[in-house]
Amino acid sequence: MVKRLNLNPDQATAMADLMGKLSAAARAKDTPTAGVKDLGTAGDVTWTRPDGTAGVSIRDVDADLADARGRLSDAEGTIADAAERITDAQETADATKARLDDPSADLAEAIVQAMTTETKFLVVTDEAILNHATLLGETVVDQINVRDKLIGTDGVFTGTVDFANINVTGDVLAANISGEHLYGTVVEGGLIKTTDGLQGQVELADDGYVDADGTKYPGVRITPVDTSGVSVKPAIGPNGYGLKINGGRSSSGASSYAALDFNGAQLNWSKESSSAKAGVFSDQASMNFTGTTGEGQLLASASVVQISQENTAGSAIIQVDKDAAILEKRKGSTGYQLRLEDSGLWYVDGSTSFLINDLWEPTWNNLPIASGWSWPHGRRPAYAVVGNKVLMRGRYGRADGGNFLTSESYSPFDMPPALRPAETTSGLGNVAGFVNAGCCRLEQSSGGTFTFGVSKNTSWIAMDGFSYDLI
Structure with a gap:
């Protein structure tokens, strides 16, 4: 079996080997015979060291050896602890090397688990995922993916920036910003x-x-x-x-x-x-339409509503207020109105006006019955003014009961000046009898006298239906 010799041991291993050899030498019992010298309790052996130190005592060497043995024992404990930590570090290094050999390994996580790293320059060629990172100074990345929050005072991003949450306390200068939501942001200009x-x-x-x-x-x-x-x-x-x-x-x-x-x-x-x-x-609403043929307008307020239309042929207006509802047609200075008021429906033509209700329910005023005249029966002689027209009705007879003769004309009354026509006006009336019926001629002069004549002798005449214009 060949002994393995490490020619380039690390400092910890070399120190451990040296201390082991010294300890073994100190504990060795078998030494060459050097003779035995009993110095007793007071005897001594001295010598001079190579550096010139004289009077070195053998008794001092014994005390120094005892102290060395104590320090050697402490060193053995320290070496044992160092060896254990070196073993752990070797295991971690082996695991890290295995992950480096695997392209899919999480490099950043391995680095963080293996050691605390402080470096001035770090190059990651694939991907780095950091749970907590504090980057001091200038950091330049082509792409950074932050899953939680990125807080910084100055940052320049030249590539793609993808943040789950970004908090910028200063200005953000970017050519393009894209994202799903921007909260609490003030965008000014541009x-x-x-x-x-x-x-x-x-x-x-x-x-x-x-x-x-x-x-x-x-x-x-x-x-x-x-x-x-x-x-x-x-x-x-x-x-x-x-x-x-x-x-x-x-x-x-x-x-x-x-x-x-x-x-x-x-x-x-x-x-x-x-x-x-x-x-x-606040006080009215209006609509206005203007075209080549005229102009139409609707105006409404709390007090009046008016619809009007104007063109070259004149104008037409419908107006409603609290006093009346008015329909007006005007051309130039001439105008006609229908006014619905509390008193009824009025017709207004310039300075002339009359109550249209009077057409079917006029106000009748009694005509005088002078001496020699009578009201024989039927309606009493009377007149009514409707607008600019005077209406007459009723019957006249002689007070003595005699007949009106064909050879005579008769004038029972004169109309007041305000009720006289501008021109003398004539019409027809009725006389008594159905057999051999006749009629009478009625005339109202501009001077005021009312005159009639009969076509046959008759005991009475009737003015029903006779009328004339005041203008």
Whole structure:
């Protein structure tokens, strides 16, 4: 059997061998005969050392040997402990070498389990997974995967950065940032947009909103799904006290927008000479439509609602308030109204007005029955004014019961000035009898006199149905 000799032992092994040899020599009992000298209790042997030290006593050597034996015993215990630790380290090194030989082994975990490493330069060619790591100074990586949290004061990442949680106390400068969630983040300036190539796009930019006059504001710019015919993209931006939602502009000039603030809201659409507006404000709501043929408007408030339409032929208005409901048609300075009031339905034509209720239920005023005249039967002689028209009814007879003669004309009353026609007006009335029936001629003069004549002798005449205009 050949003895194994280590020509390059490590320091611990060499020290252990040396101390073992010294211990064996010290314990050896078989030595050559050197003679026996009894020095007694006081005898001594002295000599001079090679370094010139004289008077070295044999009795001092004995004390030194006793002390050496004690220190040698302590060294044996220390060597035993060192050997045990060296054995453990060898086992760990063997396991580490085995894992290094296996490409799938977890290098980082092996390094951490084997020792605590402090190094100025570490190169990992495959993958390093660290449970806890403190990196001092500048750290440059092509790719880093952090499963929990990365906290740092300065970091420059030139490759792909994948963090489960990142806490940055200073500025983040990056060409591209991608991820599922960003929490508690303030993004200032620049452009934020949805992914290119989708159906439409939304962009948040410093110049995202462009007003009608070309002024640019921060806002949200929206690219429609279909951009054909779009010259200005829709956008949302600031406006006065609130915001404006711009529907964009077509290449033909059509545009729309909605403006909202705490004073109200307004919706507007326009194209060339046509436009439409709708607004809701604190005191009223309105809608306005303008086209080549005219303009229409709806106005509503707590006190009035009005619908109007104007064109070259005139205007028409429907208005409702607490006093009346009005329907008006106007052309130039001429206008006509129907007014529904508490008193009834009125017709208004310029300065003339009358209660339309009077057409079927007029107010009748009695005509005078002068001396020599009578009211024989039927309705009493009376008149009614409906608008600019005077209506008459009732019967006149002679007080003596005689007949009105065909050879005479009769005037029972005069109309007051306010009820006289501008021109003398004539009509027909009835007379007594069905057999050999006749009629009478009725006339109201502009001077006020009412006159009648009969076609046959009769005891009474009737004015029912006779009327004339005041104008």
